[in-house]
Amino acid sequence: MNPIIGITMGDPAGVGPEVVIKALTDPTLPNTFSPVVIGNHKSLMKTAKILGVDIKLDRFRRFEEIGFSKHAVSVLDTCVSPLYYEMGKTNQSCGEHSFMYVTEAVQLCMKKQVAAMVTAPICKESWHMAGHVFDGHTGLLAHLTKTDTGRMMFATELFHVILVTTHLPLKNVSSQLSISTILQTVELGDRELKVLGIKNPRIAVCGLNPHAGEGGIFGTEDIDCIVPAIQQAQYSGIDASGPYSADTIFLRAFKGEFDLVVAQYHDQGLIPVKLLAFDSAVNITIGLPITRTSVDHGTAFDIAGKGIANHKNMLSAIEYACRLCNR
Amino acid sequence: MNPIIGITMGDPAGVGPEVVIKALTDPTLPNTFSPVVIGNHKSLMKTAKILGVDIKLDRFRRFEEIGFSKHAVSVLDTCVSPLYYEMGKTNQSCGEHSFMYVTEAVQLCMKKQVAAMVTAPICKESWHMAGHVFDGHTGLLAHLTKTDTGRMMFATELFHVILVTTHLPLKNVSSQLSISTILQTVELGDRELKVLGIKNPRIAVCGLNPHAGEGGIFGTEDIDCIVPAIQQAQYSGIDASGPYSADTIFLRAFKGEFDLVVAQYHDQGLIPVKLLAFDSAVNITIGLPITRTSVDHGTAFDIAGKGIANHKNMLSAIEYACRLCNR
Numbered sequence: 001m002n003p004i005i006g007i008t009m010g011d012p013a014g015v016g017p018e019v020v021i022k023a024l025t026d027p028t029l030p031n032t033f034s035p036v037v038i039g040n041h042k043s044l045m046k047t048a049k050i051l052g053v054d055i056k057l058d059r060f061r062r063f064e065e066i067g068f069s070k071h072a073v074s075v076l077d078t079c080v081s082p083l084y085y086e087m088g089k090t091n092q093s094c095g096e097h098s099f100m101y102v103t104e105a106v107q108l109c110m111k112k113q114v115a116a117m118v119t120a121p122i123c124k125e126s127w128h129m130a131g132h133v134f135d136g137h138t139g140l141l142a143h144l145t146k147t148d149t150g151r152m153m154f155a156t157e158l159f160h161v162i163l164v165t166t167h168l169p170l171k172n173v174s175s176q177l178s179i180s181t182i183l184q185t186v187e188l189g190d191r192e193l194k195v196l197g198i199k200n201p202r203i204a205v206c207g208l209n210p211h212a213g214e215g216g217i218f219g220t221e222d223i224d225c226i227v228p229a230i231q232q233a234q235y236s237g238i239d240a241s242g243p244y245s246a247d248t249i250f251l252r253a254f255k256g257e258f259d260l261v262v263a264q265y266h267d268q269g270l271i272p273v274k275l276l277a278f279d280s281a282v283n284i285t286i287g288l289p290i291t292r293t294s295v296d297h298g299t300a301f302d303i304a305g306k307g308i309a310n311h312k313n314m315l316s317a318i319e320y321a322c323r324l325c326n327r
Numbered sequence: 328m329n330p331i332i333g334i335t336m337g338d339p340a341g342v343g344p345e346v347v348i349k350a351l352t353d354p355t356l357p358n359t360f361s362p363v364v365i366g367n368h369k370s371l372m373k374t375a376k377i378l379g380v381d382i383k384l385d386r387f388r389r390f391e392e393i394g395f396s397k398h399a400v401s402v403l404d405t406c407v408s409p410l411y412y413e414m415g416k417t418n419q420s421c422g423e424h425s426f427m428y429v430t431e432a433v434q435l436c437m438k439k440q441v442a443a444m445v446t447a448p449i450c451k452e453s454w455h456m457a458g459h460v461f462d463g464h465t466g467l468l469a470h471l472t473k474t475d476t477g478r479m480m481f482a483t484e485l486f487h488v489i490l491v492t493t494h495l496p497l498k499n500v501s502s503q504l505s506i507s508t509i510l511q512t513v514e515l516g517d518r519e520l521k522v523l524g525i526k527n528p529r530i531a532v533c534g535l536n537p538h539a540g541e542g543g544i545f546g547t548e549d550i551d552c553i554v555p556a557i558q559q560a561q562y563s564g565i566d567a568s569g570p571y572s573a574d575t576i577f578l579r580a581f582k583g584e585f586d587l588v589v590a591q592y593h594d595q596g597l598i599p600v601k602l603l604a605f606d607s608a609v610n611i612t613i614g615l616p617i618t619r620t621s622v623d624h625g626t627a628f629d630i631a632g633k634g635i636a637n638h639k640n641m642l643s644a645i646e647y648a649c650r651l652c653n654r
Contacts (some may be wrong), residue, residue: 124538124541125541128544135544157422167538167547168546170497170500170535170545170548170592171498171546171548174496175498204383208497209496210493210495210497211494214451214452215451215452217455217462217494218462219495219496219499221495240575245625246594247598248624250602251605265419267535267573268594268598270574272598274575275578275599278578298572
């Protein structure tokens, strides 16, 4: 039997429902998995109607009741609280519901009822309005799986990027960096790429400061934290090098010199990923006991509900999850 | 008579001499200016010999003695202190000399003896070894011209990027941002692009934090400093907008939606510039009473003296300076 993959619908007021419906009706969707959408059945039905696509959506209240059929997509919709919202707006009830979808998907993964989960974008502000103060999927997943080693990794066709820190104010990045967090990131990335079949991943580690600190003139974290972390990784046989000036290393990776770039903070990794692979970059959370991929875009409230969202990134995220399940 | 452009040789131990010689002997070099290289005559002669290029280099001790000839390049070499160095190494005497080249070029600009200056890369560590504690060209130029409004701008063929802050530790960026420094940067960029012939420049301002702070969840500078600066710019008639999430805005600028992107810190602006226009991006210092362009690469000590440095960026910097002189 094909592996079952849980796909969370994301924030109802964002582009999540649309990219999910479009991806599931895309003729290039892999047929090596069975999908379960975890979300609001009504929102999905409404979206399918707006898009004018031919898709049968069967609603189930409990996972155990799902009968997988080739002719319909199963929707797990367990929420009993009402869901009122306006497209493109932050909203407490959307925050509550989209939070539940992720929580349920994680539980299904933990119980091995699904092989992997793929997430559509949520709105962190709405989560916060609903009282769920997490930095996004990554933080929630770490919490639910009781793992503090989760890291965001991005897969493009040519190379991977992994982040040491993710969703925090830029001014706090420096204090969050330590030899151990950097080393752990290098090790997690190395292990993941080996699982994916790259025998001896070539890993480039970014500096934190301009020109990787230029010998300590523009900050000392590069010397104090990053250099020792690289040395320790090398000592344990990992092909890591750096710290490299972040403004030149991504082009070298893009040209094939490295398999993985370790970025110290969100925009350092995301700016190049989105420039080089806007539609196709897949966000993978690694270092967790479950398998999860995600789109690397947000709720795009400005275009939500208009039927013009591009679903290629969701398609890539599903394809990548299939690849991970079948490895 | 053609405008005279002073070209500083940069650090003798880096790729500066090589890219200068290569650019000046490139058949596509504009013929609308007269060059004066400010640097070490011996280093340049040696470089020309290594490269096997046919160039006549006339040495002058004082600017007033220079006789411009079509058949030779004038080299202003005023240093009397000895210059001993090994290629590819930091060195106090290289720091001293390369510092002098820039100082002389600025003086020639200030006295209007040259119309513009173009700089080859220096090594900040060597400057510091020689006791010149500047953050690089930008800081020195601000000091020598007694201007605190200097900003780094980068010109690519498709759009421009200007930096609010430049060479400082990443953790200090937040405290250096204020409504006035951001507003000043927007205004300087707007003015410069108008001078270049863009009637009403469309300006995108980056957020500082991940997802531009996501409504304050990931830091408040976006709301506290960047939003008010944009509003004030708009109030004075500038077509500025944002703050935008830095990981998506550069693609939009690249696709033609904006003429100028305002980046809050070094790598935020330089990562996309170098990915999108590695060889051709020109570094322009604006907000100064003089005209200066520069390569956007460093001394590249790892390949210095090997004859394999790419000079296209120096050529672009010279071309851009010609364009600015003849505007």
